[in-house]
Amino acid sequence: MHLLLVEDDHLVAQGLCRSLRQEGYSVEHSATVKHALQCLGSGEIELVILDLGLPDGDGSQILKHIKAQKKVIPVVILTARSSIDDKVQGLDMGADDYLAKPFEPAELFARLRVASRRVNQAQSSLLQCGDVTMDTSAHSVTLNDELLSLPRKEYMLLKALLENQGRVQSKQQLENKLYQWGEEVGSNTIEVHIHHLRKKFPSDFIKTLRGIGYVVGKR
CATH class of the missing domain: 1.10.10.10 (Winged helix-like DNA-binding domain superfamily/Winged helix DNA-binding domain)
Known part of the structure; x- marks a missing residue:
């Protein structure tokens, strides 16, 4: 599965890319809203891990773009914003899941599997x-x-x-x-x-x- 990791923290991104590839994902990495939107424009992205605090804007812009395109791409928000209000807002915008930092990689991978299964089941009925x-x-x-x-x-x-x-x-x-x-x-x-x-x-x-x-x- 072709995954886009949107994360501006270089060390976090480096470790996640390595772990995700070990889990069998093909990974693209973006550190900005602009580059993430360019990656999504390729039409090859099947799953997104999305940080919200990015240097050139808010990750919610990327989520809104995905939903506006009506593409069936699961989005798991991974961010330092951990309040209940932030979680509710992210899910209401259309995210499939929301995980606050710090996090355990095993939990993130489990949530990615659930989001992927949910979308695959929906697609199979279309x-x-x-x-x-x-x-x-x-x-x-x-x-x-x-x-x-x-x-x-x-x-x-x-x-x-x-x-x-x-x-x-x-x-x-x-x-x-x-x-x-x-x-x-x-x-x-x-x-x-x-x-x-x-x-x-x-x-x-x-x-x-x-x-x-x-x-x-x-x-």
Whole structure:
């Protein structure tokens, strides 16, 4: 996992980088807000350890940037600010965890593992294709962050297509996923559902391969 450590204390950063690499993390180190934002711009950072007191600003700027980008990146605040108010403020801003200095490395590593698992579990329930996102745990679908209301069969059909992005799904395959064995299915039922779905999404979102089936995403 590619981790960004934002820490301006050189000795603390040096020791943490060494320990984190021993734990199996790939580590980038930033000592300033500016450099941290540059690292995040690469799109490769998957986890952040964030100090708040930095020489060119407050670490909360970095946290706000991550949340504004709507990226699923766990953030564990690691700071000398240890008051309850500071902890509440950090968590309310969207941090996944808050650990005050001085700290035990073993506790930090345990908290990183928990934050990573939490995000991985959330990601596993998300199916995304372009501007369309389905949260299978919440049974919700959004287009450009706008919530859509889909009947059950349309939802199931869309789920089958999103789970197989780039792979053509035949009419028979889709019927098998939507209907129980022995349930009567009209000859054009899938076509009707596809027709209704297409009205709710961009015109080229669901592609038809005549005589073969349907597909979303790149092939």
